[in-house]
Amino acid sequence: MRLLLSAVMSVALTASAAIAADEPINLRGMGSFHVGGRIAEVKGKEPRMIQRQPGGPLSKLDPNGQFMVDQMYVQYFLPQNPKGKLPLLMWHGGGLTAVTYESTPDGREGWLNMFIRKGWDVYISDAVERGRSGFASPDVWSGEPTFLNYQDPYERFRIGEGEGSWNADPAKRRPIPGTQFPVEAYDNYMKQSVPRWLTTDDAIVAAYVALVDKICPCVMLAHSQGGAFGFKVAEQRPDKVKAIVAVESATAGILANAPRLKDIPVLMVWGDHVDAHPRWAAFKKIDSEYTNAIKAAGGSVDWINLPEIGIKGNSHMMMQDKNNAEIAEVIQKWLVAKGLTN
Amino acid sequence: MRLLLSAVMSVALTASAAIAADEPINLRGMGSFHVGGRIAEVKGKEPRMIQRQPGGPLSKLDPNGQFMVDQMYVQYFLPQNPKGKLPLLMWHGGGLTAVTYESTPDGREGWLNMFIRKGWDVYISDAVERGRSGFASPDVWSGEPTFLNYQDPYERFRIGEGEGSWNADPAKRRPIPGTQFPVEAYDNYMKQSVPRWLTTDDAIVAAYVALVDKICPCVMLAHSQGGAFGFKVAEQRPDKVKAIVAVESATAGILANAPRLKDIPVLMVWGDHVDAHPRWAAFKKIDSEYTNAIKAAGGSVDWINLPEIGIKGNSHMMMQDKNNAEIAEVIQKWLVAKGLTN
Numbered sequence: 001m002r003l004l005l006s007a008v009m010s011v012a013l014t015a016s017a018a019i020a021a022d023e024p025i026n027l028r029g030m031g032s033f034h035v036g037g038r039i040a041e042v043k044g045k046e047p048r049m050i051q052r053q054p055g056g057p058l059s060k061l062d063p064n065g066q067f068m069v070d071q072m073y074v075q076y077f078l079p080q081n082p083k084g085k086l087p088l089l090m091w092h093g094g095g096l097t098a099v100t101y102e103s104t105p106d107g108r109e110g111w112l113n114m115f116i117r118k119g120w121d122v123y124i125s126d127a128v129e130r131g132r133s134g135f136a137s138p139d140v141w142s143g144e145p146t147f148l149n150y151q152d153p154y155e156r157f158r159i160g161e162g163e164g165s166w167n168a169d170p171a172k173r174r175p176i177p178g179t180q181f182p183v184e185a186y187d188n189y190m191k192q193s194v195p196r197w198l199t200t201d202d203a204i205v206a207a208y209v210a211l212v213d214k215i216c217p218c219v220m221l222a223h224s225q226g227g228a229f230g231f232k233v234a235e236q237r238p239d240k241v242k243a244i245v246a247v248e249s250a251t252a253g254i255l256a257n258a259p260r261l262k263d264i265p266v267l268m269v270w271g272d273h274v275d276a277h278p279r280w281a282a283f284k285k286i287d288s289e290y291t292n293a294i295k296a297a298g299g300s301v302d303w304i305n306l307p308e309i310g311i312k313g314n315s316h317m318m319m320q321d322k323n324n325a326e327i328a329e330v331i332q333k334w335l336v337a338k339g340l341t342n
Numbered sequence: 343m344r345l346l347l348s349a350v351m352s353v354a355l356t357a358s359a360a361i362a363a364d365e366p367i368n369l370r371g372m373g374s375f376h377v378g379g380r381i382a383e384v385k386g387k388e389p390r391m392i393q394r395q396p397g398g399p400l401s402k403l404d405p406n407g408q409f410m411v412d413q414m415y416v417q418y419f420l421p422q423n424p425k426g427k428l429p430l431l432m433w434h435g436g437g438l439t440a441v442t443y444e445s446t447p448d449g450r451e452g453w454l455n456m457f458i459r460k461g462w463d464v465y466i467s468d469a470v471e472r473g474r475s476g477f478a479s480p481d482v483w484s485g486e487p488t489f490l491n492y493q494d495p496y497e498r499f500r501i502g503e504g505e506g507s508w509n510a511d512p513a514k515r516r517p518i519p520g521t522q523f524p525v526e527a528y529d530n531y532m533k534q535s536v537p538r539w540l541t542t543d544d545a546i547v548a549a550y551v552a553l554v555d556k557i558c559p560c561v562m563l564a565h566s567q568g569g570a571f572g573f574k575v576a577e578q579r580p581d582k583v584k585a586i587v588a589v590e591s592a593t594a595g596i597l598a599n600a601p602r603l604k605d606i607p608v609l610m611v612w613g614d615h616v617d618a619h620p621r622w623a624a625f626k627k628i629d630s631e632y633t634n635a636i637k638a639a640g641g642s643v644d645w646i647n648l649p650e651i652g653i654k655g656n657s658h659m660m661m662q663d664k665n666n667a668e669i670a671e672v673i674q675k676w677l678v679a680k681g682l683t684n
Contacts, residue, residue: 024422025369030455031445034533039492050488050540052436052567056593057624059498065491066510068532073441080366094394097474099415103373113372132439132473134536137489146392147479149407150381156401168408190410191376194476198392225394251398282399 021109025116026080034133035214036207037071040140069140072207073132074125077112083119083341086218086242089211090115090124093224093250093316095148097131098124099192100223104320105185111221111319114328119341123215127229128204130194143199150190157316158273158280159183176273180313180321189320201229208233216240219340221331223247224316231290235260243338245269245331248316250283252290259297266294266301267334269327271314274305280316302334363451367458368422376475377556378549379413382482411482414549415474416467419454425461425683428560428584431553432457432466435566435592435658437490437538439473440466442565446662447530453563453661456670461683465557469571470546472536485541492532499658500615500622501525518615522655522663531662543571550575558582561682563673565589566658573632577602585680587611587673590658592625594632601639608636608643609676611669613656616647622658644676 045063052059075098076087090111092100101112101124115122129135129145138144151166153159154173159181160166165174175183182189208229212218220241222230227249234241235257244266246252253261268287274280291301306314306327314321321327335341387405394401417440418429432453434442443454443466457464471477471487480486493508495501496515501523502508507516517525524531550571554560562583564572569591576583577599586608588594595603610629616622633643648656648669656663663669677683 025372026422027367027369029363030367031449031451032441033445033449034530037529037533042491052540054543054570054593055628056570057621059621061488062491062494063489065493067489067491068529068535071533073533075444080368099374099474102417103375107373107375109373126474131476132441132468132534132536134473134533137487137537145479146403147405147409149384149404149409151407152404187379187410188376191379191413191415191476192474193410194474195479198394201396228396228398250394251396279399279401286397 021113023117025113027077027116028080029078030076032073032075034071034073036128036210037068039066040069040136041066042137042139045139063137063139067136067140069136070128070203070207071133072125072128072211074123074211076121076123077116078121079116079119081119082121084121084219084335085340085342087215088115088120088122088219088221089215090122091208091220091222091226091230092127093226095193095196097126097192097194099131100317101319104182104324105188105192106182107185108324111324111328114325118328118332123211125211127226128207129197129200135197141197141199143197145195145197147195148193153189153193154186156279158271158277159186159315159317162277176313176315178313179315180323181315181317182320182322189317205229205232209236212237212240217242219243219245219335221245221247222249223319224250228252231261234264238264243267243335243340245334246287247318248280248283249287251286255290255293258290258293259299261294262297262299264299265338266291266299267331268301268303269318269331270303270305271316271318272307272312304330306330363455365459367455369419369458370422371420372418374415374417376413376415378470378552379410381408382411382478383408384479384481387481405479405481409478409482411478412470412545412549413475414467414470414553416465416553418463418465419458420463421458421461423461424463426463426561426677427682427684429557430457430462430464430561430563431557432464433550433562433564433568433572434469435568437535439468439534439536441473441534442659443661446524446666447527447534448524449527450666453666453670456667460670460674465553467553469568470549471539471542475549477539483539483541485539487537487539489537490535495531495535496528498621500613500619501528501657501659504619518655518657520655521657522665523657523659524662524664531659547571547574551578554579554582559584561585561587561677563587563589564591565661566592570594573603576606580606585609585677585682587676588629589660590622590625591629593628597632597635600632600635601641603636604639604641606641607680608633608641609673610643610645611660611673612647613658613660614649614654646672648672
């Protein structure tokens with residue numbers, strides 16, 4: 001009954017949120033490109049002959065030579081009747097790709113479609129080493145990829161009730177009561193997960209800076225680890241980032257650099273049950289300190305804890321939650337209020 | 343002068359090829375999903391505490407447990423006024439992702455946009471382990487990823503004049519005279535390259551079969567290594583694949599199974615300079631034998647060597663070549679002739 005009610009509410013909210021999912025999406029253009037990247041040199045390794053296809057001819061694989069590394073993939077969608085004054089860049093969190101913003105694990109529209117429908121030129125991207133950005137060989141990059149097991153996001157992302165809430169048997173899992181996350185589609189969520197390195201932050205920031213230099217002035221919407229990158233990039237390009245929407249940013253930027261953001265309106269958005277989960281309370285504290293440092297320099301930071309405006313049950317993956325349209329509308333209203341739409 | 347002439351010709355061809363790139367793309371829907379996948383178990387490894395973000399709190403990374411692996415990412419675009427009778431699935435080649443079909447390295451429209459504009463429901467996908475499909479840990483998969491160096495595709499994909507044609511200094515490279523590949527954007531092409539394993543073919547085929555079971559009946563367009571997967575999948579699902587366009591398929595399917603394709607119209611498309619490059623001549627021979635086996639069983643295979651119909655200079659990456667619109671139109675005409683459009 002709770003599920004049914006939630007579904008009904010979700011439909012009602014979608015209908016009220018500007019444009020319904022069954023309206024056509026009319027684009028004046030769409031495409032993709034890579035930004036950044038550098039050529040790395042590898043020497044002294046032994047070439048070998050490999051069969052690239054079973055039954056195919058042998059050909060040489062040379063582990064030496066020059067390799068393109070550190071590039072970042074970007075995909076864009078430009079609505080026929082743009083209403084946003086600037087492009088909207090959406091950056092994903094750790095262990096994920098831009099798929100975060102596409103269809104939800106249970107097959108509803110995500111924020112990509114929603115913000116295109118609201119009239120924004122949207123640019124989504126896979127951070128360096130993730131998804132369609134590719135990754136470099138161990139000869140070029142130090143460190144190794146890390147992999148999330150099946151229970152990790154369930155217990156960490158406020159889907160389940162913390163450590164121990166996951167079980168291999170779905171019937172025995174303990175989701176947070178009233179969660180908005182589509183728990184029935186958790187399998188599909190895990191399929192979106194990609195490995196990540198812990199040693200590539202500098203390369204990731206460099207590629208994001210290259211993106212900002214190519215596309216901005218712009219509005220940035222960043223989630224989780226993407227928020228940490230977003231604030232650091234904004235610190236480097238405060239003249240080009242005209243607004244920041246940080247969705248459960250983890251962590252924030254460099255505290256000493258926060259004053260550089262004094263002319264950039266910032267919105268911090270947090271979901272439900274944050275204070276009850278120490279890991280998220282810790283991130284929230286980091287974001288609060290960063291917020292205070294921006295404000296101390298004369299800047300403007302708005303902060304929305306969703307439960308405080310009556311929006312309950314949101315997980316860390318709120319852009320995929322059942323009420324994602326409602327949260328998109330909260331963000332849209334803030335962007336409109338900041339004068340960023342026509 | 344040759345470059346200028348080629349650019350002028352390319353514009354003229356684009357304009358003649360149905361719908362120009364400046365017409366809006368109107369979609370009744372777009373989205374993404376993953377298909378396939380399985381849960382793999384890892385045991386007996388030591389958990390460790392990691393800092394996922396510099397300055398962030400420590401949290402446990404457990405290399406043990408269940409992991410989602412072998413899934414495949416699919417993105418779809420559904421035109422407002424569909425003209426194709428069936429969905430069109432586009433499969434990429436080795437060491438690449440669906441980006442193959444998106445914007446070209448020099449920023450023109452690719453076959454994705456072109457076939458959407460022609461009225462096809464288009465599904466592009468990243469094969470298992472590539473791009474947004476993610477990849478599994480060494481605890482789950484045997485083998486290791488292989489990486490293409492900067493000169494490899496240049497010399498192998500009939501962009502340059504074979505082995506030794508590449509040089510770190512772009513001015514000293516020796517492209518095939520009259521090549522249609524946008525050599526000035528070779529950097530961007532290399533940014534599209536992703537690592538690949540040589541041990542994941544079975545997982546890739548299984549995920550493609552899952553895609554076919556979900557979406558088809560359909561038309562399949564497959565390139566290079568994607569052709570080898572495509573034919574093998576069609577052998578397993580001959581009732582669901584209603585036509586195959588194989589673009590320089592490398593290799594083909596399993597010869598003994600070729601008769602299973604006797605009711606599927608097949609188009610084999612090959613570019614220029616194939617016979618002069620032994621590696622490609624070898625692939626062409628494999629495709630010819632597969633063709634003969636289909637025909638011997640009463641099936642229908644059409645074969646287009648582009649130079650024989652007056653289209654010269656095409657590389658292995660013909661969907662990105664300067665005249666990609668012209669080749670898309672050749673394929674479209676075949677699909678129309680086979681009765682696959684309304």
